[in-house]
Amino acid sequence: MAVDFEQIRNNKTAVRNLPAPLADTAALEAVVGSILADNPFGCVAYESGGETIPGVVRGREQYTARIVYLDGDGKKAGAATVTAGTTAGMNAAADAVLADAALTAAVGGTPQRDANKDSYSCQLKCHDPNGETYTLTFGRKAVRLTSYEDDAILDAVEDWADTVVSLS
Structure with a gap:
C-alpha cells in the first residue's frame, strides 16, 4: 500500500x-x-x-553586466556578459572585458557597456x-x-x- x-x-x-x-x-x-x-x-x-x-x-x-560590440555602422557585432557576487566585482570584470584587446579583436567591433541590459x-x-x-x-x-x-x-x-x- x-x-x-x-x-x-x-x-x-x-x-x-x-x-x-x-x-x-x-x-x-x-x-x-x-x-x-x-x-x-x-x-x-x-x-x-x-x-x-x-x-x-x-x-x-548576483550582479551581471552586459558589454556589446558595435561595428562601424553601429550594429551589434557581438556581446559578452560577466557575472559576480558583488557590484564591485561586476564593475571590475566589465572594465577588464572592455580593456581586453584580444577579446575585442576576436569578437570584432568596439566594446561598450550596455548598462540598460545589466x-x-x-x-x-x-x-x-x-x-x-x-x-x-x-x-x-x-x-x-x-x-x-x-x-x-x-x-x-x-x-x-x-x-x-x-x-x-
Whole structure:
C-alpha cells in the first residue's frame, strides 16, 4: 500500500513588478540597505545551530553586466556578459572585458557597456516575530516575496513598498 505525501505548510509567493527598472546597483543597495538598517518589518533575531542570527540577513547576490560590440555602422557585432557576487566585482570584470584587446579583436567591433541590459538581484532572509522565515528578493525589474504563510507578512511588505518611490 502506497503512503501519500501530506501537505503540512502553505508557503506562498508574491511578486511586485516594478513600473520602471531600478536605475542601477546604487538604487538596489539603497533599498536593501534601508531594510537592513531600519528593519521596517519588525523582524527578530533567532537561534540556529547555537548561533544568534539577525532578523534580516543578506542571502545570495548576483550582479551581471552586459558589454556589446558595435561595428562601424553601429550594429551589434557581438556581446559578452560577466557575472559576480558583488557590484564591485561586476564593475571590475566589465572594465577588464572592455580593456581586453584580444577579446575585442576576436569578437570584432568596439566594446561598450550596455548598462540598460545589466541585471542584478539581492536576496534577504527575514525572520518574522511569528516564527516564519521568508525571503525577499530584489531584482532590477521586480521584488519577490517567497516562503511566507501569514498574509500579514505580505500586507506589511506591500505597505512598506508603497512608501518606497523606486518600488511603486
